[in-house]
Amino acid sequence: MAKQSKDAVKHEIQELAIGNYKSYPADYETGPVAVSQNIQSLARGYWDSREYKEVERDERLGIGLEDYQHWTSEAYDIFMRANGQTMN
Numbered sequence: 001m002a003k004q005s006k007d008a009v010k011h012e013i014q015e016l017a018i019g020n021y022k023s024y025p026a027d028y029e030t031g032p033v034a035v036s037q038n039i040q041s042l043a044r045g046y047w048d049s050r051e052y053k054e055v056e057r058d059e060r061l062g063i064g065l066e067d068y069q070h071w072t073s074e075a076y077d078i079f080m081r082a083n084g085q086t087m088n
């Protein structure tokens with residue numbers, strides 16, 4: 001079964017986030033405050049749109065909204081490094 005570990009969920013969220021950063025670069029190339037707000041909004045969107053089985057999985061694995069927020073932020077840093085940029 002896929003996505004049954006915290007690391008697997010982290011990887012999935014980060015892949016989704018990086019895809020979003022690539023698809024909507026204007027949302028993530030503005031000032032640091034706006035970027036931070038957009039990253040947090042993205043994490044909240046992933047959290048709020050989970051299916052029932054994903055909610056159960058996250059509860060079982062002890063995953064919270066803070067994890068989603070941290071992972072999307074890490075993904076942004078990874079994305080920026082991969083594109084030769086740094087975040088402040």
